[in-house]
Amino acid sequence: MAVSRVTLPGPAGTTLGSEDYSLYSGLTEDELIELAIERSLADANRSSAQAMANKTPAAQSLTSQASKQHCPPCQQKVAPPAKPPSSNVEGATRSSFVTRNGQRMVAWRRYDGTLVLPQPEEEVNPVIKAITTGDVRTLKQLAKSDPDSLTKPSKEGWLALHEAAYYGQTECLDVLLKVQPGMINKRTLREQTPLLLAVARDKLSSVRYLLEKGADPDIANKDRETPLFKACERENVEIVELLLQFGSGVNKSCIQGWTALHEAVCRNNLQICQILVDAGAKVSVPNMYGITPLFVAAQSGRVEALRFLIRHGADVNSQAGDGATALYEACKNGHEEVVKVLLSQNADANIAAKGGLLPLHIAAQRGNDRIVSMLIPVTSKARVRRSGISPLHLAAERNKDDVLETLIEAGFDVNFMLSNDRSKMYEDRRSTALYFAVCNNNTDATAMLLEAGANPNLDIFNPLLIALRQGCIKTVTMLVDHGANINAYIPMHPTSFPATIMFCMKYLTMLKYLLDNGCDALSCFQCDYGNKPHPPIKTTRSRREDLRYTSDTPHNTKVQFCEMISTPAVCRWAGPIIDVLLDYVGNVQLCARLIEHLDSYEDWAVIKEKSVPPRPLLQLCRMKIHGLLGIKRLKLLDTLPLPGRLIKYLKHEERTTELT
Structure with a gap:
């Protein structure tokens, strides 16, 4: 049986062979490869940590200062991090290993810890090697001896210029553009320009150089994200200012209509927000779903950005494509401070989304008692009635007992019935909040509603039947005590008995x-x-x-x-x-x-x-008395002025031997 050989990176270049068979024989080829990757990454991290630990404090300080100064790439002995494949996120860590067939493989670990499928390691292109190491001299020699190699794209459509922009090698950019100045706005297969790549990697000096050489700051990638959008995403204030100085369109939108201001608001970066607004950014521009920057701030709980937008004239009552307002979205996501700010700026709590729900409805459904308390005084009960559903229904449906109690205390009608259209959404055609509470077997909510005057006989399918099917005697007792129809029938399934x-x-x-x-x-x-x-x-x-x-x-x-x-x-x-x-x-x-x-x-x-x-005569007499008393008085037997033995007799609690 052949034994897989996987070279594991390490101090001694560990190789798994026949001597390790007893330890690794249970692993598949894929598992052995993953083990090799794990070892390689661990060794790389350990080596880096050890190198830093070996430096004296003085040396560490000098290294820190040097990193802040601009020095020619050719004099930097440490190569920048390798570029991951275009199909993966930025910031991935590279690892190499050898399979049992002697093939060199390369793998990448994403920032979230997941592994990219290993790929055969490509031969190093001398141009790319010179760029990644900042070897300007070698790059100049290659430009003279083989100028075509500078314009040969990789399988992802990357040119040497893209590589130099990605790694922030400004001097390499200068060499390349002198050879082919027309390449400055060339795009990769994902339509990324050198400028966009430099912005996405926070390479300020390269961004400045490219702009000064005439790079177009408004060329977007495949998702229509411009360099300015990427700079806001990276929260790089200097690059944002630089792009705007060179005429970048401040209101350009991505494929979903998201602008640079949307992105800055989402990240609650007031400095960038101010720069964009000063440059002419529209504060109420909607994306393809009708979502404005104000809506983004409310949705994500960005209070500072929200106040900023309101100060600059954003409409607090603007609606998204589904009719939702910023107030509605803040209530949906439980952002209490945002709700407080919006209400203080006269946000209308009576604007419904397309589904007909008001902010109070969604707050009750989500169970935020404090938000519900803020909304009650500014919500019209007439508007609630027109919606065809009460917040009591939603609180009862989601078992939000605190909210239910707050709404009852505020005077919301416990007998409000769902509109016909909303009732049809449920197979059992339920109508009352009490029905929801009984269906959930929520005895506390049931008790609250009944004590507040809920009528247990309004639904087509009586809540008492639900409680009986669940076998909950506590709920059954409460319903009967509050007048539930003891002889309830089911209209859609007629029976000759209750x-x-x-x-x-x-x-x-x-x-x-x-x-x-x-x-x-x-x-x-x-x-x-x-x-x-x-x-x-x-x-x-x-x-x-x-x-x-x-x-x-x-x-x-x-x-x-x-x-x-x-x-x-x-x-x-x-x-x-x-x-x-x-x-x-x-x-x-x-x-x-x-x-x-x-x-x-x-x-x-x-x-x-x-x-x-x-x-027996006793039984016949008892039935006759029951008939004369009626159902209502039978429930009050214990309160009637009758002898105790007679009450027990009427309640079937007597012993026949004592009465005969």
């Missing part, structure tokens, strides 16, 4: 609670077929995992209790369910299907006997 019973068949304690509070148990025993044979049942499952039931009868026929309890998910509890229901009805007749269920398990025989009329 849907509340359907949703709590697996929770017998919850079922008993509903029945104690007046849920209609008698409807469960009213079957259209009685003792006759029942048609077969077909079941399908909806997207929301709720069962829908159909039979051979017409589609408009309501689903009956005996059909619901016969589904595979519920039939195993048929006996106990029927047993509980029988405690809340008088004389009833079980249909053939219910009897079939009770006959399927011998322990359920006593339940079948319990259903045979006549029912």
Whole structure:
């Protein structure tokens, strides 16, 4: 089996061979290459650190001073960093290694630590070598002996002039332009000019030289980024001033409409902002999405830049392409200080984005209580109503309880219903903030809304049904105590019995609670077929995992209790369910299907006997009293002036032996 040989850079030029097989045999070729790269980069960093450590303080000081002075490149013994491929970001670190086939490879590590795919190492072009080392003498000799080599492009379209500008070798630039002065504005395949490359690398002396030699300061790259744009991106004040002195267009925009002022504002560089404005930069020019520099400042939380733009006449109420204002965007991103500044400058809090949401809506959705408090006094409740959605809905949907409490205290209508268009966005056609809170199983928000007067019976699909499906007895109790319809139905899925019973068949304690509070148990025993044979049942499952039931009868026929309890998910509890229901009805007749269920398990025989009329007199009397009292007074049994034993009897809490 062949063993890969990878030369690892290091003090001794480490090579992995057969002697290291036991240690590296588990690594693939790619893993070995990556190991070599890691070792090379680590050694390079370690060597650099060691060299600095070996210098005396005096020597370090001299080195620092020398680096600030301009000295001829040919006298500098340390070569500048190698240029990475055009497909990678600037600032990448180079590493070389040798594969098992003896091929020399080069790899690059980006600034974020990721590796670029290794490539074969190209032979060093003598012109490029002379430029990178600042060897002006050799470059002059090459210019005389082989002038064509100066104009031969690389595979990325780079000429020798681009290389000299990239590395900031001003004297090399002078040599090259004397040979071919017409190359000064030549572009690479990415349409980069020598001037743009020098600006992007902060090479001030080269930038000045190129401009003085007639370089066009407005030629942009493939993304339409001008040298001025790049200088603002680099936050290089001297180069910005220099470019403007040579007539650079201050309002030129990149491919997305972003200007130099946009870039300076994004970086909160007030010095550059001032220079640009003094040079004629427009403070309210929009990009292709309608975003102005003011919008950028608000979006990114640049308070100083925001104040600067306002002082220079920027419109605080300008809107982006989607209708959003700077205030809206600041609220969206939680920039409290920006919101404060904008409001102090009379920013309109009642301008809605195209989606219809106001700044208050988005602040409530994001849960910033302090921003919500600032917006409430300046937001029109009439404008909120016209939007078709309340900030209460958004706070409840995102479980922003602090914001919800603030909005309730500010008097926002807890019973405000979504507009029809917004309600249609939800499959269940929800309408109230209470529904959102119950759906999220947020008992604190549910309690806040109910105590503030929320009506639990406004939604098409009653929130009580949601709470029952979730099995949350705390929410169910709160809803029932505040008047939720104990006999709620589902309009789009009609049943002959309350849907509340359907949703709590697996929770017998919850079922008993509903029945104690007046849920209609008698409807469960009213079957259209009685003792006759029942048609077969077909079941399908909806997207929301709720069962829908159909039979051979017409589609408009309501689903009956005996059909619901016969589904595979519920039939195993048929006996106990029927047993509980029988405690809340008088004389009833079980249909053939219910009897079939009770006959399927011998322990359920006593339940079948319990259903045979006549029912005990005590049970009949209790049902009669329940009917006379009604649902509302049944909930208030504990407050009625009745003996304790009678109250227990009416609530099914008595023991039969004590009353007989």
